[in-house]
Structure formats: structure tokens, C-alpha cells
Amino acid sequence: MEDLIRYAPDLAAGFLENIKLSIVAAIVSLVFGTVLVAMRVSPTPVLRAAGTIYVNVVRNTPLTLVLAFSALGLSDQLGLVFSTEPRTNSFWIVALGLAAYTAAFVCEALRSGINTVPLGQAEAARAIGLTFMQSLRMIILPQAFRAVVAPLGSVMIAMVKNTTVAVAGGFAADAAANMKESFDQVGASIPIFLGIVVAFMAVTLPIGYLTGRLAQRLAVAR
Amino acid sequence: MTENGGVTPLVRLENVNKHFGALHVLKNINLTVSRGEVLVVIGPSGGGKSTLCRAINRLETIDDGKIVFDGQVLPEEGKALARLRSEVGMVFQSFNLFAHKTIRENVTLGPVKVRGVSKDAASKRAMELLERVGIAAQADKYPAQLSGGQQQRVAIARALAMDPKMILFDEPTSALDPEMVQEVLDVMIGLARDGMTMVVVTHEMGFARRAANRVVFMADGQIVEENTPDEFFTNAQTDRARDFLSKILTH
Numbered sequence: 001m002e003d004l005i006r007y008a009p010d011l012a013a014g015f016l017e018n019i020k021l022s023i024v025a026a027i028v029s030l031v032f033g034t035v036l037v038a039m040r041v042s043p044t045p046v047l048r049a050a051g052t053i054y055v056n057v058v059r060n061t062p063l064t065l066v067l068a069f070s071a072l073g074l075s076d077q078l079g080l081v082f083s084t085e086p087r088t089n090s091f092w093i094v095a096l097g098l099a100a101y102t103a104a105f106v107c108e109a110l111r112s113g114i115n116t117v118p119l120g121q122a123e124a125a126r127a128i129g130l131t132f133m134q135s136l137r138m139i140i141l142p143q144a145f146r147a148v149v150a151p152l153g154s155v156m157i158a159m160v161k162n163t164t165v166a167v168a169g170g171f172a173a174d175a176a177a178n179m180k181e182s183f184d185q186v187g188a189s190i191p192i193f194l195g196i197v198v199a200f201m202a203v204t205l206p207i208g209y210l211t212g213r214l215a216q217r218l219a220v221a222r
Numbered sequence: 223m224t225e226n227g228g229v230t231p232l233v234r235l236e237n238v239n240k241h242f243g244a245l246h247v248l249k250n251i252n253l254t255v256s257r258g259e260v261l262v263v264i265g266p267s268g269g270g271k272s273t274l275c276r277a278i279n280r281l282e283t284i285d286d287g288k289i290v291f292d293g294q295v296l297p298e299e300g301k302a303l304a305r306l307r308s309e310v311g312m313v314f315q316s317f318n319l320f321a322h323k324t325i326r327e328n329v330t331l332g333p334v335k336v337r338g339v340s341k342d343a344a345s346k347r348a349m350e351l352l353e354r355v356g357i358a359a360q361a362d363k364y365p366a367q368l369s370g371g372q373q374q375r376v377a378i379a380r381a382l383a384m385d386p387k388m389i390l391f392d393e394p395t396s397a398l399d400p401e402m403v404q405e406v407l408d409v410m411i412g413l414a415r416d417g418m419t420m421v422v423v424t425h426e427m428g429f430a431r432r433a434a435n436r437v438v439f440m441a442d443g444q445i446v447e448e449n450t451p452d453e454f455f456t457n458a459q460t461d462r463a464r465d466f467l468s469k470i471l472t473h
């Protein structure tokens with residue numbers, strides 16, 4: 001217990017990085033996942049193929065490799081720089097790597113949502129003169145989102161937990177360092193483990209609860 | 223621009239063919255619909271009536287032949303096709319109201335997003351149209367809260383909100399409970415009286431007799447017979463049509 005109290009401030013500072021990472025990855029992955037699903041259902045074969053390949057490659061690649069690719073490939077090889085401050089730079093590289101990974105799962109959740117929307121909805125949208133993009137944006141996706149709020153919640157919970165992999169794997173910031181230091185010095189003591197578990201659950205349980213509630217409220221009556 | 227002795231055709235189908243895989247669903251269809259005409263399409267299930275309707279606003283593509291609407295060959299895709307569709311209303315058997323939008327939003331969406339009408343103007347017009355079809359009191363409900371007959375009347379109001387040059391009806395009353403059929407037919411008869419050009423796939427003989435100028439009997443992807451409603455129902459020329467009529471009359 002003393003261990004937990006002694007290392008709490010450091011662990012909290014590290015945990016804050018996980019939260020920041022989660023927020024960025026959540027926003028970016030939702031946007032990118034939506035773009036991906038639009039590609040996957042688009043009438044243009046090239047876009048459809050690109051979306052399908054992306055999702056299948058990324059979804060079936062271990063997260064550590066995706067992160068290693070975004071750090072080594074994008075950053076070192078292609079020289080992609082988000083900030084001159086190394087810590088900020090690596091934060092963004094990891095955040096985008098995690099978002100790119102999570103987006104594949106967001107896309108698939110949304111695609112199963114699209115499958116719940118009756119074909120007649122899209123036909124009626126086209127029949128009043130909406131373009132493909134308009135009917136996707138105004139008719140199909142809003143109903144698809146509502147159908148998969150709960151599964152999207154699960155995707156986000158997995159993403160929040162994946163921030164630990166992201167932090168340990170690529171992002172040499174306080175979080176991993178502090179966690180490692182506490183483990184090294186006092187051994188991976190049970191109170192510290194439990195403390196971390198509780199901290200994560202404090203984030204992930206509300207996501208599950210809120211998305212569950214939201215799913216009921218937003219459900220489309222047919 | 224006048225043909226057929228002074229009547230301008232709004233839609234003309236010339237040698238239209240359509241296959242679904244090996245199935246030949248539209249066989250060399252030639253058909254003209256004049257402005258202000260009400261055309262009833264009747265025939266056995268699987269005969270290609272829906273496909274014909276859907277080809278006119280290009281919800282289905284055709285393999286060959288030509289469809290001309292208002293003097294223009296149907297555009298293949300993109301903005302031009304969307305514009306064409308905004309001028310051709312469509313009412314489906316299963317209503318297809320936007321489930322996540324209120325009745326009012328269902329009617330205003332097209333005018334606002336496709337035509338660029340202001341929200342206020344669209345809403346005012348939507349209320350007029352909903353009044354006309356008798357649903358004004360339900361404007362802020364969602365489709366699932368309405369009966370089938372009410373939903374179908376909203377679908378008609380949604381089509382009318384685009385000020386279409388013509389409306390296609392694909393079995394608009396087939397999914398309705400019997401007691402709701404007439405309320406929808408009454409709205410359609412009103413439209414016909416007001417001069418709307420309509421293509422109506424239906425087996426409702428009462429509607430055909432009261433509102434249609436012409437009946438087209440379609441079977442196996444072909445137009446088998448074409449006549450005035452009275453002639454068709456009392457004096458069908460082909461065995462196929464007589465056989466079909468004897469079946470729907472005994473029901």
C-alpha cells in the first residue's frame with residue numbers, strides 16, 4: 001500500500017498520458033473509421049478495394065507492429081515530423097499509429113451497422129435526388145451509428161487498454177518509464193497493479209455504461 | 223416539341239432490355255407516358271413491373287435501348303442523375319420513410335438538401351402537403367409511430383415536396399391492411415385529378431377505373447396488352463390478360 005502511495009503521483013502523471021492518447025486516438029479513429037467505411041461501401045471499385053485491403057491488413061497485424069511501423073516507417077524513414085519537441089513528436093506518432101489501428105475496427109463496427117439499415121432507406125434517399133455521399137451522410141451513417149453505439153463502445157474500451165501497449169511500445173514518456181521504474185524498484189507489487197487496474201476501470205467502465213445507455217436512447221424504431 | 227397529335231410525351235422507352243443474370247426481365251419494351259397521363263401497370267408477380275418503374279428513375283440500369291425523360295436521355299450517374307431523380311417522385315410498396323427522422327424532416331429533407339430551399343420555406347410547404355394528405359397533426363412523430371396508411375401518405379407528401387414532373391408508384395397499397403387502402407388511393411385519385419403524371423403499378427381495379435387513362439398489362443417482361451381501363455377490364459384481348467383478370471377478380 002505504501003508503494004502505491006509513494007509512486008502514485010508518478011503513476012498518475014503517466015496515466016494522464018494514456019488518457020490524452022486515448023482522447024486523440026478516439027477522435028481520429030472515429031473520423032478515419034468513418035472515411036474507411038465510406039470507401040468500403042462506395043460505388044467506386046478502387047476505393048472499395050483500398051478500404052478492404054487497409055482494414056484486412058491492419059486488423060490482422062499485431063498492434064505492436066503497427067506502432068513500430070508508424071515509428072520506424074513513417075517517422076524515421078519518411079521523416080514525418082509533428083513537432084520539434086521529441087516527446088510531443090513521439091506522442092503524435094504513437095497516437096496516430098493507435099488511431100490507424102483502431103480505425104479498422106471502427107470501420108468494421110460501422111459496416112455491420114450499415115447492414116442493419118434496410119436497402120429501401122438508401123433507395124428512397126436516391127429517389128429524392130440525394131447523391132451517394134449525401135445519402136450516406138444523412139440517411140445511412142446516422143442510422144448505422146445508432147445501431148452500433150454499444151459495439152463502438154467496446155472498440156473504444158479496447159483502444160483505451162491498448163494505450164498501455166502504445167506507451168510501452170513506442171512512446172518513451174513518463175507513463176512507461178514510471179511504471180517500469182516502480183516495477184524495477186519495488187517489484188511488480190500487487191497494490192500497484194491493482195491501482196493501475198482501478199485507474200483503467202475508472203475510464204473504461206463508464207465508456208461501457210454510457211455507450212450502453214446511449215445505444216438504447218438512440219435506437220431507431222422501425 | 224409536340225408529338226402524338228399535340229400531346230408532349232414526358233417519358234419514352236424505346237426497345238428497352240434488362241437482364242438479371244440469365245433472366246430477361248424487360249423484353250424490348252416500348253412505352254410512352256404523356257404529360258398529365260395516369261398509367262396503370264398491371265400483371266402477374268415477377269412480370270417486371272417493378273423493374274420497369276425503377277428503370278424510369280434509374281434505380282435499375284438497363285442493358286440496351288433508350289429511356290428519354292422530358293426530352294433528355296437519362297443521365298448515367300453523378301449530379302445529373304441526382305437531378306433527374308429529384309424530378310421523378312417515387313412511392314414504394316414498403317414506404318421507406320427515413321426511420322431516424324420525424325415526419326416533417328422526411329418531407330423537408332429533399333427540398334432543403336437537394337433544392338437548396340430555406341428550412342423555413344420547406345417546413346411551411348411540408349405542413350401544407352401534410353395537411354393535404356391528412357397527417358399534419360403527426361408532423362413531429364417518427365415513422366414507426368404511424369400506421370402503414372399514414373406512412374404511405376407521408377411518402378406521397380415527401381415525393382410531392384420535390385415538385386416532381388411525375389410520380390412512380392410501385393404497388394403503394396399492397397403492404398397495407400385492407401382498411402387503410404382507400405385512404406391512400408383517395409390521395410392518389412386527388413393527385414390524378416390535379417393533373418399529376420403518374421405511373422402506378424397496382425391491382426386496385428377501382429383506382430384504375432376511376433383515375434387511369436390507360437392500363438398496360440405486363441407479363442414475362444413484355445407489354446402484352448394496352449387499353450383504356452374500361453376496355454381492359456371488361457374486354458381483355460389476350461388469353462394471358464383474361465386468365466390474370468379471372469384470378470384477381472375471384473379474390
Ligand SMILES: Nc1ncnc2c1ncn2[C@@H]1O[C@H](COP(=O)(O)OP(=O)(O)O)[C@@H](O)[C@H]1O
Pocket residue numbers: 242245247265266267268269270271272273274
Ligand atoms: N435485384 C434483382 N436481382 C435478381 N433478380 C431480380 C432482381 N429484382 C427482380 N428480379 C427478378 O426479376 C423478375 C421481375 O421482377 P419485378 O420487376 O420485381 O417483377 P414484378 O414487380 O412484376 O413482380 C422477377 O423474376 C424477379 O425475381
Ligand SMILES: [Mg+2]
Pocket residue numbers: 271272273392393
Ligand atoms: Mg413488384
